[in-house]
Amino acid sequence: MSGAAFVKQGIVVGVSGGVDSSVAALLLRDAGFDVTGVFMQNWTDDGSGDCRAEDDRRDAVAVCGRLGLPIRFRDFSSEYWDGVFRHFLSEYAAGRTPNPDVLCNREIKFKHFLDAARALGAEAIATGHYARVDRVDGRYRLLRAKDRGKDQSYFLHQLGQAQLAATRFPLGELHKDEVRRIAAEHGLATAEKKDSTGICFIGERDFREFLARYLPAKTGEIRTPDGERIGEHPGVFYFTLGQREGLNIGGVRGRPQAPWFVVGKDIERNVLYVDQGHDSPWLQSTRLRSEPAHWIAGQPPSARFECTAQTRYRQPDEACEVEVLDDGSLQVAFARPQRAVTPGQSLVLYDGDVCLGGAIILSTDAPAAGQANPRNNAA
Incomplete structure (x- = not known):
C-alpha cells in the first residue's frame, strides 16, 4: 500500500x-x-x-x-x-x-x-x-x-x-x-465491471451530439493546407488535432486513396484543415509554450532543466528541455518531433517515476495550416 x-x-x-x-x-x-x-x-x-x-x-x-x-x-x-x-x-x-x-x-x-x-x-x-x-x-x-x-x-x-x-x-x-x-x-459486485472510459459526463453517447447541446453546430469548409476546398464540416469545435474519424471525406481528384487527418483549425473563419498521412509534417512540432505551470513541490527544480514529458495520457516518455519563464509559463524543446501536440491538453513533466507537475499547452511550433510555408510558425 x-x-x-x-x-x-x-x-x-x-x-x-x-x-x-x-x-x-x-x-x-x-x-x-x-x-x-x-x-x-x-x-x-x-x-x-x-x-x-x-x-x-x-x-x-x-x-x-x-x-x-x-x-x-x-x-x-x-x-x-x-x-x-x-x-x-x-x-x-x-x-x-x-x-x-x-x-x-x-x-x-x-x-x-x-x-x-x-x-x-x-x-x-x-x-x-x-x-x-x-x-x-x-x-x-x-x-x-x-x-x-x-x-x-x-x-x-x-x-x-x-x-x-x-x-x-x-x-x-x-x-x-x-x-x-x-x-x-471477496465477492464484490464490481469484480468484473467494465472500466469507465472517455469523459465522465459524456459516457457512451456520441461526443458530437452531446457537445451540440451546448455549442451550436455551424457548418464550414474543409480545406487542405494549401487552401484547396475538399469538403464540409459540421463545426470546428467537434474536431481535434490528429483526428481521423468523422471527417467524411470521399475520393478527392488528384489525391491518393489515403486517410485524412485534422491538422489545423481556424475558429474565426470556421475552416477545418486536413492533410493525408498519419505523420503529416503539419502535425509535427519540436517546441511548445504553456500556461503558468503547477509544481507539486511548490517550485520548479530550476529555471532550466532536462526531464521527460507526456503531452497526452499513456504516451511514452519524451526527453525534453524545460525553461521556466518570468511569468511562470514554460518553453519546452523536445529531443525529437512530437505528433499532434494539442493546445488545451496537459503537458506533464517527470523525473523518472516522480511527477514534477505540469501545465496547459498554449501553442507549438507545428506549421499553421493555411500558410504558404509549413515551417514558419513558432511556439
Missing part, C-alpha cells in the same frame, strides 16, 4: 461504483482503518437518458454493504458545473481541446471531496487512482503507479503538498489483474 506511513485514523474513500475504488476501500478496511465510503454525484442527468450515475450508486452501496462500511452521499454537481464544465465549454468554443479529468481531480475530488471528508471528521481521503505518494526531506512526492499501463499520475499532476499529505492511493503498488482478483475473492 502506497503513501506516507499510516497511523490508525479515520479515512473517507471515494467509492465510485467501480472495481478500483471498491478494492481501495477493502484494503484500507483490512489494514485496520476506520473507513467510510462517500459516493460523489458530479453530474446531473441532462435528460438524454445516458447517465449511469444511478447504476454506479447502486454498485457503490452494494460494495459498502458487503464490506460492512457506512456510506454517505454528496452532490457536487453544482461545483462541477462551475469549476469544470464551464471551463470545458469555453475551451472548446476557443478551439482548444481541454482535459476535464485533470480539472475534476483538482477542483472536485481533491478539493470539495477533501473538505467534505474533513467535515465528517476524517483525517485523510483515499481513491482508487493508480498512483503512489512518498515523502522525502519533508516534501511529498507524487509517483507513477507500479502498473505503468494503468498509471494515472498524468491526471493528478495539479495536486499540491496539502492534498498529497491527506491522500492515500491503496492501489499504487498493484496491477489491474491483481485488483480484479482481490475483488472476486
Whole structure:
C-alpha cells in the first residue's frame, strides 16, 4: 500500500461504483482503518437518458454493504458545473481541446471531496487512482503507479503538498489483474465491471451530439493546407488535432486513396484543415509554450532543466528541455518531433517515476495550416 506511513485514523474513500475504488476501500478496511465510503454525484442527468450515475450508486452501496462500511452521499454537481464544465465549454468554443479529468481531480475530488471528508471528521481521503505518494526531506512526492499501463499520475499532476499529505492511493503498488482478483475473492459486485472510459459526463453517447447541446453546430469548409476546398464540416469545435474519424471525406481528384487527418483549425473563419498521412509534417512540432505551470513541490527544480514529458495520457516518455519563464509559463524543446501536440491538453513533466507537475499547452511550433510555408510558425 502506497503513501506516507499510516497511523490508525479515520479515512473517507471515494467509492465510485467501480472495481478500483471498491478494492481501495477493502484494503484500507483490512489494514485496520476506520473507513467510510462517500459516493460523489458530479453530474446531473441532462435528460438524454445516458447517465449511469444511478447504476454506479447502486454498485457503490452494494460494495459498502458487503464490506460492512457506512456510506454517505454528496452532490457536487453544482461545483462541477462551475469549476469544470464551464471551463470545458469555453475551451472548446476557443478551439482548444481541454482535459476535464485533470480539472475534476483538482477542483472536485481533491478539493470539495477533501473538505467534505474533513467535515465528517476524517483525517485523510483515499481513491482508487493508480498512483503512489512518498515523502522525502519533508516534501511529498507524487509517483507513477507500479502498473505503468494503468498509471494515472498524468491526471493528478495539479495536486499540491496539502492534498498529497491527506491522500492515500491503496492501489499504487498493484496491477489491474491483481485488483480484479482481490475483488472476486471477496465477492464484490464490481469484480468484473467494465472500466469507465472517455469523459465522465459524456459516457457512451456520441461526443458530437452531446457537445451540440451546448455549442451550436455551424457548418464550414474543409480545406487542405494549401487552401484547396475538399469538403464540409459540421463545426470546428467537434474536431481535434490528429483526428481521423468523422471527417467524411470521399475520393478527392488528384489525391491518393489515403486517410485524412485534422491538422489545423481556424475558429474565426470556421475552416477545418486536413492533410493525408498519419505523420503529416503539419502535425509535427519540436517546441511548445504553456500556461503558468503547477509544481507539486511548490517550485520548479530550476529555471532550466532536462526531464521527460507526456503531452497526452499513456504516451511514452519524451526527453525534453524545460525553461521556466518570468511569468511562470514554460518553453519546452523536445529531443525529437512530437505528433499532434494539442493546445488545451496537459503537458506533464517527470523525473523518472516522480511527477514534477505540469501545465496547459498554449501553442507549438507545428506549421499553421493555411500558410504558404509549413515551417514558419513558432511556439
